[in-house]
Amino acid sequence: MDARKQGSPVAACLNLFKSNAGAIIYQSKTHGVLYLRLLLVNVTGPLSFQDIRKVNGQQYPTYKDACLALGLLEDDNQWECMLAEVALNCTAIQIRLLFAIVLTTCFPARAQILWENHKDSMTDDILHQHRIRCHDLTITFSDEMYNEALIAIEDLCIVIANLPLSNFGMNSPNRTASDLMNTEMNRELQYSTVEMAAIVARNVPLMNEEQRTIYDRIMLAVSAGQGGFFFLDAPGGTGKTFVISLILAEIRSNNGIALAVASSGIAATLLDGGRTAHSVFKLPLNIQNNPDAVCNIKKQSSMATVLKRCKLIIWDECTMAHKHSLGR
Numbered sequence: 001m002d003a004r005k006q007g008s009p010v011a012a013c014l015n016l017f018k019s020n021a022g023a024i025i026y027q028s029k030t031h032g033v034l035y036l037r038l039l040l041v042n043v044t045g046p047l048s049f050q051d052i053r054k055v056n057g058q059q060y061p062t063y064k065d066a067c068l069a070l071g072l073l074e075d076d077n078q079w080e081c082m083l084a085e086v087a088l089n090c091t092a093i094q095i096r097l098l099f100a101i102v103l104t105t106c107f108p109a110r111a112q113i114l115w116e117n118h119k120d121s122m123t124d125d126i127l128h129q130h131r132i133r134c135h136d137l138t139i140t141f142s143d144e145m146y147n148e149a150l151i152a153i154e155d156l157c158i159v160i161a162n163l164p165l166s167n168f169g170m171n172s173p174n175r176t177a178s179d180l181m182n183t184e185m186n187r188e189l190q191y192s193t194v195e196m197a198a199i200v201a202r203n204v205p206l207m208n209e210e211q212r213t214i215y216d217r218i219m220l221a222v223s224a225g226q227g228g229f230f231f232l233d234a235p236g237g238t239g240k241t242f243v244i245s246l247i248l249a250e251i252r253s254n255n256g257i258a259l260a261v262a263s264s265g266i267a268a269t270l271l272d273g274g275r276t277a278h279s280v281f282k283l284p285l286n287i288q289n290n291p292d293a294v295c296n297i298k299k300q301s302s303m304a305t306v307l308k309r310c311k312l313i314i315w316d317e318c319t320m321a322h323k324h325s326l327g328r
């Protein structure tokens, strides 16, 4: 349904608008209008917008709650069964993705209860990471871990529907609004400067003369903020990835942002923190047919902030990308 924000606001009913003819045409940016319409066709004789949310003498805070009380919505049994089933043979990452898709496209009636019932299977990998990190297999689920999983689910919802969890009837994870906007930035600043410095200290003395020349030239341009394009071409196995990884580690050891992208997923896995160029730059998929298409990165987005602060972008196998990709 295409919600249109027209008409004048209705008193005592936030985000509700009506036209001159009295027809209700818009209610909130979420799906509240669906529930209101459902009530309007099922409840007879309501005298006000408050009245329509009253069921058996009890006043419900939202139209959705009133619909649930009237039994107008399907229960979430199918989602309960599905999440219980996938918990048997899917990873926590896959289950979180599935849950985010269900939230954003199927609008379960009681999403918070679904989360409460299945949060263990969606937090399993985070628990495992904590156990490995602390060398302690007796650690169990904690609120912090659930919160971490919720943040991951919210990130997925933002990618899929550009809406936070609160829009899907769930409690928001515990993070500030600025964190919400800076997911990309957090990802690029997550590297341990100590570890990166250790890689640099270990591998810089190993470089041969040619590698050293490339390394020094690029690092000079980065440290002087000169900007520029460098094209590194050499036969396979001669140490291109070795030098690139060292340059990435050097910049990251100083808390700088260095983006590592590759034209293919396989090549991206060879670089620390590597991702595909399509994922990072939001390249249009039909770029070969549409030379005017541009990257889908909004000016105020967290990715735009990362690109502004980024000191170096390394694009492995850039010759594999379509020529239009490089100019977007």
Ligand SMILES: Nc1ncnc2c1ncn2[C@@H]1O[C@H](COP(=O)(O)OP(=O)(O)OP(=O)(O)O)[C@@H](O)[C@H]1O
Residues within 6 Å of the ligand: 206, 207, 208, 211, 234, 235, 236, 237, 238, 239, 240, 241, 242, 243
């Ligand atoms: N100076 C060096 N000292 C020690 N090992 C090196 C050095 N340069 C490269 N290597 C090693 O050589 C191997 C091949 O290097 P690398 O993968 O960087 O080559 P490449 O040019 O990227 O190859 P390809 O084009 O096939 O991806 C790696 O194991 C790397 O660690």
